[in-house]
Amino acid sequence: xxxxxxxxxxxxxxxxxxxxxxxxxxxxxxxxxxxxxxxxxxxxxxxxxxxxxxxxxxxxxxxxxxxxxxxxxxxxxxxxxxxxxxxxxxxxxxxxxxxxxxxxxxxxxxxxxxxx
Amino acid sequence: xxxxxxxxxxxxxxxxxxxxxxxxxxxxxxxxxxxxxxxxxxxxxxxxxxxxxxxxxxxxxxxxxxxxxxxxxxxxxxxxxxxxxxxxxxxxxxxxxxxxxxxxxxxxx
Numbered sequence: 001x002x003x004x005x006x007x008x009x010x011x012x013x014x015x016x017x018x019x020x021x022x023x024x025x026x027x028x029x030x031x032x033x034x035x036x037x038x039x040x041x042x043x044x045x046x047x048x049x050x051x052x053x054x055x056x057x058x059x060x061x062x063x064x065x066x067x068x069x070x071x072x073x074x075x076x077x078x079x080x081x082x083x084x085x086x087x088x089x090x091x092x093x094x095x096x097x098x099x100x101x102x103x104x105x106x107x108x109x110x111x112x113x114x115x116x
Numbered sequence: 117x118x119x120x121x122x123x124x125x126x127x128x129x130x131x132x133x134x135x136x137x138x139x140x141x142x143x144x145x146x147x148x149x150x151x152x153x154x155x156x157x158x159x160x161x162x163x164x165x166x167x168x169x170x171x172x173x174x175x176x177x178x179x180x181x182x183x184x185x186x187x188x189x190x191x192x193x194x195x196x197x198x199x200x201x202x203x204x205x206x207x208x209x210x211x212x213x214x215x216x217x218x219x220x221x222x223x224x225x
Contacts, residue, residue, distance in 0.1 A: 031210075031211075033210075033212060033213070035213070035215075037157075040217070041217055041218075042120075042202055042216050042218050043159075043202075043213070043215050044215070045212045045213065045214065048210045048212055050210075055210060056208075056210045056212065089157050091157070091159065093159075093213075095211070097211070103211070104161045104164055105161060105211075105213065106161065107151075107158070107159040107160070107161075109157060109158050110157040110158070112157070
């Protein structure tokens with residue numbers, strides 16, 4: 001399977017705990033995006049990497065959120081001191097940006113986080 | 117007002133009907149995307165377009181840049197078309213997506 005994968009698919013945690021999610025993009029894709037989707041809403045942009053550089057972060061991404069893409073391949077999203085409002089589906093997408101062309105974003109299956 | 121608006125929010129149709137989903141946006145874009153989301157969360161990109169019209173099977177997407185409006189048409193709808201259809205626009209150098217709320221389509225046999 002050469003699609004975008006995310007792990008875990010589901011995470012239940014207690015308020016105040018830290019959680020970390022992983023995203024493995026399509027191997028040749030240089031761009032990686034994290035989005036968050038709450039029930040009944042469209043996804044919202046969180047952050048974006050080009051290769052290993054984190055180039056843009058949404059104001060939605062509070063101090064408790066941190067994302068990395070250390071070698072320009074997989075990425076992790078960590079949420080510290082989780083709150084009930086963090087409960088959502090966390091989606092990862094990747095794309096290949098080449099000079100002069102826009103890239104389709106390919107989405108992973110998402111990680112559903114429930115904070116009790 | 118959201119930057120990307122979709123209408124209607126929900127639609128129930130009978131198998132075989134022609135379906136149109138509308139999307140309006142209020143910001144500058146590099147491209148407009150139509151995506152499909154099935155229960156359980158998986159999102160699939162259907163179309164990415166910056167002008168004109170694209171067709172894939174029974175699906176047709178059009179965009180009017182001047183009017184900042186796009187439509188997704190489904191011909192000869194089928195129950196397997198039941199899903200949430202999301203319009204999104206890509207912005208800026210990152211081409212991050214700004215999403216509409218989505219439209220839930222139910223096609224009854």
